[in-house]
Amino acid sequence: MALLAAALGGLSAGALLYLVGGRGAASFVWGLATLPVLLSLLIQIVTSLRRGDAGLDIIAALSMSAALAFGEPLAGNVVALMYAGGQFLENFAERRARREMTALLGRVARTAMKHGPDGLQEVAIESLAPGDRLLIRQGEVLPVDGVVASRSATIETSALTGESLPVTVESGGEALSGTTAIGPPFDLTVLRPAADSAYAGIVRLVESAQQSKAPSVRLADRYALWFLALTLLLSGGAWIWTGDPIRALAVLVVATPCPLILAVPVAIIAGISRAAGVGVLVKGGGALEALGRARVAVLDKTGTLTHGRAGLSDIWAAPGFEADEILRLAASLDQASTHVMAEALIEAARARSLRLSTPQNVLETAGAGLAGIVDGRKVAVGGSIYARDHVGDNGRIGKPAFASGAATVDVVVDGTLAGVLVLADPMRGDAATVIQRLRKAGIDRIVLATGDRAAVARPLVEALRIDALKADLTPQEKVDVVLEARKIGPVMMVGDGVNDAPALAVADVGVAMGARGAAASSESADVVLLVDRLDRLADAIGISHRSAKIAMQSVVVGLGLSILAMIAAALGYLQPLQGALLQEAIDVAVILNALRALRG
Structure with a gap:
C-alpha cells in the first residue's frame, strides 16, 4: 500500500509541477517516487536469488534503474506504478482470509x-x-x-x-x-x-507440516528465464547496433512484464472472489492454482463423504411389533436424554411424523441406556448388555447380525425385545456425483484415508468406486498417505477433523469442510468449504481451471503484444515514455480480460 501510494502520489505531483512549468522539479519528483519501489524490488530480488529463484522482477528493476540513469524519470515512475500495483494486488490475494492457528490452540x-x-x-x-x-x-x-x-x-x-x-x-x-x-x-x-498429550502432538504436527511445505511458484515466474533472455538480447542488441542507450531503455520499458505482474493476480483474485460467492474460501493465489493442478485426491470419510453424525438407517422389528411403533416408543423415552444417539432417534421419529408421548419415571444409566414408562408400557432403550437386564425369561428373541460399521440400539417393551434400531453415519447424497466430477476435473486417483476401521469404510469405497482405502490411520499416518500419494502427482487432501489438520497442512492443497468441521482443519487448510456441501469442491476446482485459463490468455496475448512493442522499440519506433504508455494500454486490455474470471 505504501509503495503504491508513493508511486501514484509522485506521478500525480510531478504531473502538476510539469503543467505549471516546473519541469526540473517534476523530473526530480518522478525520480524520487521511483526510488522506494526500486529499493523494495532490489531487496526482493536479492532474497529470491539467495533461494535460487530468478523472477521477472529483474526486468522491472532494470527498466527503472535504466530510466533513472538515462534521464527518463517519468518512464521510470510509470513502470514503478505498474509494478507496485501488481505487487499490491498479489499481496492482497495472499492476505485474503489468512488466519493464525489461534483457534486450534484455543480449543482446549x-x-x-x-x-x-x-x-x-x-x-x-x-x-x-x-x-x-x-x-x-x-x-x-x-485438556x-x-x-x-x-x-x-x-x-x-x-x-x-x-x-x-x-x-x-x-x-x-x-x-x-x-x-x-x-x-x-x-x-x-x-x-x-x-x-x-495427543492434542498437543497434533498441534506440533500441523506446525511442522506448514514449515516444511514448499512455497507456491508464481505463474509469472515460470516464464522468467526465457523472457529475461529475450529482453536482454533485444535491448543489448539495439544498444550495440545503434550506440543509443535510449533504445535499450525503450525496449526495457515495454518489456516490463505487466501482463504477468498485473493480469495474473487480477485473474486469480477474481477467481477467489468467484469461489467465495459459491461458499468456498480460497486462501491466496497459490492455493487457487494448486487446486487446479491436483491429480490425486485424498479424502477423509467422516464429515467429508459422510454427514459426520449418526442417523437411523434401519429398523428390525421382532414378530408382533411394528417398526414405526418401536421407533415412536424409543424416541418418546429418549426425550428425557441428552445423548447424541437419543437426538438422532428423536429426529428420525419426527421425520416420519410420529407422535411422541411424554415419558414418565425415567431412569438413565450413563453410557448404557435408559428405562421408563411410555403410554403405560415399560420401555427400555440401550445397548445389548443393558437391554438384556430388562428382558424377561420369555422375552428373549434371536436377532439378526448387523453391519459391522453400524451402531445398534435395542428396544425392550414390557420385558420383550421388541426390535433393534440401527444407526450409521450416512453417505452424503451428492458424494457419488462429486467423485465423478472430480475425475472429470483431472483427478486421476482417489484415496479414502480414514481413522475408522476398514470394515466400516469398505462399503463406502465400493459404492463410490474409490481407487484405494487406507483405514485405522493416526494423524501421522494420514500425513504419510499424502506424502506417498505425492509420488503420483500434486495432492489435494480433503478433511474436517483435528486428526486431518496435519495432512491438510502437508498436502499441495488442503481442503477443509469448514461449515461443521474442526477449527484446526480450517486453519491448516488452503481452501475452506464454508457451506456443508461437498459439491462446492467440484465447483471450486472448475473455477480454478477457468481462472488459470483466463490468466494464461492474458499472458499469451499480453506478452505477444509486449514482444511486438519491444521489436518496434529496438527499431527506434518507440521512445521510452511512449513505450510506457503503450504498455499501460496493453495492461488495461489484459486486466479487463482477467476480470472475466469474476463471472460464472
Missing part, C-alpha cells in the same frame, strides 16, 4: 477443575501432573490425556479420530485430549502432562 481450555484437599480448584493445565484427578463436566473438551476414574464416560471423538459415533469409555479406560465429554460429568486421572 487453559484451565481444569482439579480435586484437591480443599475440594475442587481451578488450575492451569500446564501445572497438571500424572496422577492428578480432574472433574470433566458435560460439554468440556478434555489432557487421562484414565477414566468414574464408572464410565461418554465422549465424542470425531474431532480427533474421525469416528462419527460417540464412544463409551469404561472405568480404567484411556480418554484422549481434544475429545469432548457429551455425557454426565466424570472424573479423569491425568496420564501425562499437557505438553505430551
Whole structure:
C-alpha cells in the first residue's frame, strides 16, 4: 500500500509541477517516487536469488534503474506504478482470509477443575501432573490425556479420530485430549502432562507440516528465464547496433512484464472472489492454482463423504411389533436424554411424523441406556448388555447380525425385545456425483484415508468406486498417505477433523469442510468449504481451471503484444515514455480480460 501510494502520489505531483512549468522539479519528483519501489524490488530480488529463484522482477528493476540513469524519470515512475500495483494486488490475494492457528490452540481450555484437599480448584493445565484427578463436566473438551476414574464416560471423538459415533469409555479406560465429554460429568486421572498429550502432538504436527511445505511458484515466474533472455538480447542488441542507450531503455520499458505482474493476480483474485460467492474460501493465489493442478485426491470419510453424525438407517422389528411403533416408543423415552444417539432417534421419529408421548419415571444409566414408562408400557432403550437386564425369561428373541460399521440400539417393551434400531453415519447424497466430477476435473486417483476401521469404510469405497482405502490411520499416518500419494502427482487432501489438520497442512492443497468441521482443519487448510456441501469442491476446482485459463490468455496475448512493442522499440519506433504508455494500454486490455474470471 505504501509503495503504491508513493508511486501514484509522485506521478500525480510531478504531473502538476510539469503543467505549471516546473519541469526540473517534476523530473526530480518522478525520480524520487521511483526510488522506494526500486529499493523494495532490489531487496526482493536479492532474497529470491539467495533461494535460487530468478523472477521477472529483474526486468522491472532494470527498466527503472535504466530510466533513472538515462534521464527518463517519468518512464521510470510509470513502470514503478505498474509494478507496485501488481505487487499490491498479489499481496492482497495472499492476505485474503489468512488466519493464525489461534483457534486450534484455543480449543482446549487453559484451565481444569482439579480435586484437591480443599475440594475442587481451578488450575492451569500446564501445572497438571500424572496422577492428578480432574472433574470433566458435560460439554468440556478434555485438556489432557487421562484414565477414566468414574464408572464410565461418554465422549465424542470425531474431532480427533474421525469416528462419527460417540464412544463409551469404561472405568480404567484411556480418554484422549481434544475429545469432548457429551455425557454426565466424570472424573479423569491425568496420564501425562499437557505438553505430551495427543492434542498437543497434533498441534506440533500441523506446525511442522506448514514449515516444511514448499512455497507456491508464481505463474509469472515460470516464464522468467526465457523472457529475461529475450529482453536482454533485444535491448543489448539495439544498444550495440545503434550506440543509443535510449533504445535499450525503450525496449526495457515495454518489456516490463505487466501482463504477468498485473493480469495474473487480477485473474486469480477474481477467481477467489468467484469461489467465495459459491461458499468456498480460497486462501491466496497459490492455493487457487494448486487446486487446479491436483491429480490425486485424498479424502477423509467422516464429515467429508459422510454427514459426520449418526442417523437411523434401519429398523428390525421382532414378530408382533411394528417398526414405526418401536421407533415412536424409543424416541418418546429418549426425550428425557441428552445423548447424541437419543437426538438422532428423536429426529428420525419426527421425520416420519410420529407422535411422541411424554415419558414418565425415567431412569438413565450413563453410557448404557435408559428405562421408563411410555403410554403405560415399560420401555427400555440401550445397548445389548443393558437391554438384556430388562428382558424377561420369555422375552428373549434371536436377532439378526448387523453391519459391522453400524451402531445398534435395542428396544425392550414390557420385558420383550421388541426390535433393534440401527444407526450409521450416512453417505452424503451428492458424494457419488462429486467423485465423478472430480475425475472429470483431472483427478486421476482417489484415496479414502480414514481413522475408522476398514470394515466400516469398505462399503463406502465400493459404492463410490474409490481407487484405494487406507483405514485405522493416526494423524501421522494420514500425513504419510499424502506424502506417498505425492509420488503420483500434486495432492489435494480433503478433511474436517483435528486428526486431518496435519495432512491438510502437508498436502499441495488442503481442503477443509469448514461449515461443521474442526477449527484446526480450517486453519491448516488452503481452501475452506464454508457451506456443508461437498459439491462446492467440484465447483471450486472448475473455477480454478477457468481462472488459470483466463490468466494464461492474458499472458499469451499480453506478452505477444509486449514482444511486438519491444521489436518496434529496438527499431527506434518507440521512445521510452511512449513505450510506457503503450504498455499501460496493453495492461488495461489484459486486466479487463482477467476480470472475466469474476463471472460464472
